[in-house]
Amino acid sequence: MCDQTFVAATFGPCESCGKASPLMNIYIKTEAINYCSFCVEMMACKGLQEGETVASLKKESESLKKKLDEERGKLSDIELNQVAEKVEVLGPLCIKTRRVLKGHGNKVLCMDWCKDKRRLVSSSQDGKVIVWDAFTLNKEHAVSLPCTWVLTCAYAPSGCAVACGGLDNKCSVFPLSLDKNENLSAKKKSVAMHTNYVSGCTFTSSDMQLLTSSGDGTCALWDVESGQLLQSFHGHTADVLSLDLAPSETGNTFVSGGCDKKANVWDMRSGQNVQSFETHESDINCVNLNYYCQLNPFVSGLCCCMFTGAPQCRFYDLRADREVAIYQKDSIIFGASTVDFSLSGRLLFAGYNDYTINLWDTLKGTRVSVLFGHENRVSRVRVSPDGTALCSASWDNTLRVMSWSTMSNILFYTQRKGCCILRLFSL
Amino acid sequence: MARDMSDKEILKMELDQLKKEVSTARTPLAANCAQTVSMVEELFPNDPLIKGVSDEKNPYKGDKGGCTVT
Numbered sequence: 001m002c003d004q005t006f007v008a009a010t011f012g013p014c015e016s017c018g019k020a021s022p023l024m025n026i027y028i029k030t031e032a033i034n035y036c037s038f039c040v041e042m043m044a045c046k047g048l049q050e051g052e053t054v055a056s057l058k059k060e061s062e063s064l065k066k067k068l069d070e071e072r073g074k075l076s077d078i079e080l081n082q083v084a085e086k087v088e089v090l091g092p093l094c095i096k097t098r099r100v101l102k103g104h105g106n107k108v109l110c111m112d113w114c115k116d117k118r119r120l121v122s123s124s125q126d127g128k129v130i131v132w133d134a135f136t137l138n139k140e141h142a143v144s145l146p147c148t149w150v151l152t153c154a155y156a157p158s159g160c161a162v163a164c165g166g167l168d169n170k171c172s173v174f175p176l177s178l179d180k181n182e183n184l185s186a187k188k189k190s191v192a193m194h195t196n197y198v199s200g201c202t203f204t205s206s207d208m209q210l211l212t213s214s215g216d217g218t219c220a221l222w223d224v225e226s227g228q229l230l231q232s233f234h235g236h237t238a239d240v241l242s243l244d245l246a247p248s249e250t251g252n253t254f255v256s257g258g259c260d261k262k263a264n265v266w267d268m269r270s271g272q273n274v275q276s277f278e279t280h281e282s283d284i285n286c287v288n289l290n291y292y293c294q295l296n297p298f299v300s301g302l303c304c305c306m307f308t309g310a311p312q313c314r315f316y317d318l319r320a321d322r323e324v325a326i327y328q329k330d331s332i333i334f335g336a337s338t339v340d341f342s343l344s345g346r347l348l349f350a351g352y353n354d355y356t357i358n359l360w361d362t363l364k365g366t367r368v369s370v371l372f373g374h375e376n377r378v379s380r381v382r383v384s385p386d387g388t389a390l391c392s393a394s395w396d397n398t399l400r401v402m403s404w405s406t407m408s409n410i411l412f413y414t415q416r417k418g419c420c421i422l423r424l425f426s427l
Numbered sequence: 428m429a430r431d432m433s434d435k436e437i438l439k440m441e442l443d444q445l446k447k448e449v450s451t452a453r454t455p456l457a458a459n460c461a462q463t464v465s466m467v468e469e470l471f472p473n474d475p476l477i478k479g480v481s482d483e484k485n486p487y488k489g490d491k492g493g494c495t496v497t
Contacts (some may be wrong), residue, residue: 059440079460084460084464093477118486261471342474342477343476345470363464404480
């Protein structure tokens, strides 16, 4: 290391590295600093304040994290499943596949329900975005996008538009028209512009605002009409993989999960990161907010949210600011990539990479049932807005709509009586 | 954006965030869990995927006849 020659007035231990050497006496903001020339160089080129190094920042960060864990631990006096012991156990659930939506030419990456509870939009790796009528299996609209990986799609609350985005770094909005001859691609409007892929998008309570998450590590709120960036959310240190908005008219909180193994809760108005949860396990593939408080809104708004990553799904309570339940089983070795709650919040549907959907009892922490049917990993599960059906999108190019079934109840009981019985075909 | 930041900047960002979070208001778990449980119990009877819907109201009921064995 080539040392600069300078006139040294003092010689002694450097205040930064502690080694005895000629010291440079300099002043930073009227404070006298006596560092050896090496440390002065380091400080100058890294722009650090006095006494800071990457190592010291890390140490401070670690100690704060420990303190945070301690604070959270103080309130951990009971487990959710202990509180839920008195709750009745769920009876046998019969959820059967009612519709199989075929039409995509490649993996279906995302889907979203419309508020009218019968339409849904799905996007696929083949570049197509299709709007389906789940009751009649009719494909109402189909749009081809120039970029093939359409990672995310969302239905507008009014049902008049869909938004989609992906590897083109943009999120575009298409108004849906009833005219079959109209070319929807021509009416495409690019709303969001990110510097990396768009991993998730959702409309807020109106058609006018769009919230997006991106591989560039940020989330952003956009005005659909003008394409203007209204608010951007910085805080993730790696790609943001998913986001979910609090389901309420006045909701202004959302949660985002990313490759930095963190899930952050944000305040939409201020752009501040209000709470953050770290899992230490693996990337957070999907976050989901369930707003239990529709009947009794709390001042703070939400009470729980849910993340997945590895084979465990974790349940966090936002008010207590800690994890309250983990849904896992030794027999499950594949990661979960998507979750959604049932209408009451009692059931959690989680789609796994082993092609199944597991149903968990959120309160008791036990697995209730497994839904089979897909022939490749499940990329997205969503419960319809009225809670009557569950739609799952998969890499096997199909979507399945499932709902409650009565017929299999009879099958279940007669088998128990030991009767010899032909298999009833599924309705 | 996160990719363009140097390690030091990322650490600083995390540190600022942690400082904010250490002082957030928290409520004890027992109360929250009890509330969660009671909320879910309240909405539970109306959950169509758990309690089910009658065939008349079920928009997805099959159109095929099917047969029963007696």
